[in-house]
Amino acid sequence: MWGDEPQLQAxxxxxxxxxxxxxxxxxxxxxxxxxxxxxxRQGDPVDTLMLLTSGKVAVDVHQGSERHTLAxxxxxxxxxxxxxxxxxxxxxxxxxxxxxxxxxxxxxxxxLQAMLFDSDLAVEMLALVSERCRRGNRVIGxxxxxxxxxxxxxxxxxxxxxxxxxxIHFCIAKASRQLQRLHQTSTSxxx
Numbered sequence: 001m002w003g004d005e006p007q008l009q010a011x012x013x014x015x016x017x018x019x020x021x022x023x024x025x026x027x028x029x030x031x032x033x034x035x036x037x038x039x040x041r042q043g044d045p046v047d048t049l050m051l052l053t054s055g056k057v058a059v060d061v062h063q064g065s066e067r068h069t070l071a072x073x074x075x076x077x078x079x080x081x082x083x084x085x086x087x088x089x090x091x092x093x094x095x096x097x098x099x100x101x102x103x104x105x106x107x108x109x110x111x112l113q114a115m116l117f118d119s120d121l122a123v124e125m126l127a128l129v130s131e132r133c134r135r136g137n138r139v140i141g142x143x144x145x146x147x148x149x150x151x152x153x154x155x156x157x158x159x160x161x162x163x164x165x166x167x168i169h170f171c172i173a174k175a176s177r178q179l180q181r182l183h184q185t186s187t188s189x190x191x
Contacts, residue, residue: 013076014124016051016076019051019104019106019121021118025110025113025114026106026107026110026111026114027107027110028051028104028105028106029104029105030102030103030104030105031050031102031103031104031105032100032101032102032103033055033096033100033101033102033103034096034100035096035097035098035099035100036095036096036097037095037096037101038093038094038095038096039057039079039094039095039096039103040079040080040083040090040092040093040094041090041093042060042061042062042090042091042092042093043089043090044089044090045088045089045090046080046083046084046088046089046090046108047107047108047109048080048105048106048107048108049078049079049080049081049084049105049106049108049111050078050079050080050094050103050104050105050106051076051077051078051079051103051104051106052073052074052075052076052077052078052079052101052102052103053075053076053102053103053104054075054101054102055074055075055096055098055099055100055101055102055103056072056073056074056096056097056098056099056101057072057073057077057079057094057095057096057097057101058071058072058094058095058096058097059071059072059073059092059093059094060092060093060094060095061091061092061093062092062093067093070092072097072098075101075102078128079094079103080094080108081125081128081129082129082132084108085125085129111125139165142161142164142165143165143175143179145157145161146158146161146162146165146175146176146179147179149161149179149183150179150182150183150186153183153186153187155183155187158179158180158183161176161179162176162177162179162180165179
């Protein structure tokens with residue numbers, strides 16, 4: 001999804017093993033969710049995290065009446081940890097897409113307790129949140145570069161930026177196409 005899948009796959013496997021090692025303390029609850037089910041809502045408090053074991057989940061952010069899909073994540077992926085470790089609120093809706101999904105629900109407090117006694121688990125959770133922030137910052141930087149390229153009528157810079165954005169994820173590619181349309185509109189209008 002983000003261009004470094006082998007590294008991400010290894011991380012997912014390590015996290016899955018660590019969570020399985022703490023299964024007794026975490027006491028995960030299995031959940032089967034149907035397509036369209038919203039697992040978490042933007043702005044709601046985070047008290048439960050979920051491990052997506054099969055299926056796909058869209059991460060949707062609301063801006064007023066608009067909804068933007070930031071990503072579609074696949075198993076094995078932890079959901080809800082960013083809000084849990086940040087401000088205690090979900091930053092997005094998490095919606096099941098493309099069929100049913102199997103998940104394990106974990107109490108946030110139980111996960112914190114497990115992390116207190118297992119530095120490997122704490123490091124993996126920190127690595128997960130840090131990686132999500134790093135990737136988000138990269139996308140923001142590319143989008144800003146694309147906006148500046150449109151503003152400054154720098155076609156070559158815009159093309160390079162849109163290529164990079166297009167390789168990240170379908171929803172980011174959509175933003176990239178919009179930048180190209182803005183550029184076409186701005187260059188076709190008389191100055």
